[in-house]
Amino acid sequence: MFTGIIETTGRVVGVVKEESNVHFEIESIIAPELKIDQSVAHNGVCLTVTAIHEQRYTVTAINETLLKTNLGELKKGDLINLERCVPMNGRFDGHVVQGHVDQIGKVVKVEEQHGSWLFTFEYDPSTGNVTVEKGSICINGTSLTCFNSKDNGFSVAIIPYTFEHTNFKQLKEGDTVNLEFDIIGKYVQRLLQRKD
The missing domain is CATH 2.40.30.20 (Elongation Factor Tu (Ef-tu); domain 3)
Incomplete structure (x- = not known):
């Protein structure tokens, strides 16, 4: 984990x-x-x-x-x-990430915002994966909070530390990224699908 x-x-x-x-x-x-x-x-x-x-x-x-x-x-x-992997006695600073990518997404916009960066991503919604406003998302292994959540996309804000210490500094429009959606959200979605 x-x-x-x-x-x-x-x-x-x-x-x-x-x-x-x-x-x-x-x-x-x-x-x-x-x-x-x-x-x-x-x-x-x-x-x-x-x-x-x-x-x-x-x-x-x-x-x-x-x-x-x-x-x-x-x-x-x-x-x-x-x-x-997180050690059993370590701090859990991000969110639960399994290392099992659900699908790829695409960078559609990168905006510099006076010291931070706004990245917007799109993904194929036919897989059934969803994001929620202010929920967790894992992008290229990085735990982030998504906003502007919609059926096929979302945005994240990247602070300078994250930008400099990950490969976000190399991402540009059109690049693909690995997406692992929040495990709790995936279970909730599966349970709701069973009720239909």
Whole structure:
């Protein structure tokens, strides 16, 4: 389980295809602290560490993951948001994040607002995912509060710290992002669908 509080970023230094899978080599300051078989969220996608070498480590994404997330678009040099699982005795500063991306969204607008940034996203509403005003959303692994919530989109405000310490600083209009919708909202929606 994760909280959506990004620990650090990593840089993609290797992308190797093997049949329908892709192995990503990531360079990060947390690499020496990782263990083989450990789960780490990469842009919000929970992946298992398969190899570690000094400041670099490797994870593998299967075809299903590549189809449902933006990981298939990663290339050498890209920044990726990283979060290790929350320790049982740690603070829970974000919200409950599973590391299971529901779908991708698209950046439709980026506005600088005197020291902060307003990002607006759209997503395909046919999947049944919903946001609520002032509810939680996980974007590329980052726990955020959404507003201007509508059937196919929402906005978030990004403070300077988050902008500088995540890959939000590289996002531009047209880019895709990983979206994990609030787990409580997903359960409520499922229960309401059963009543229909």
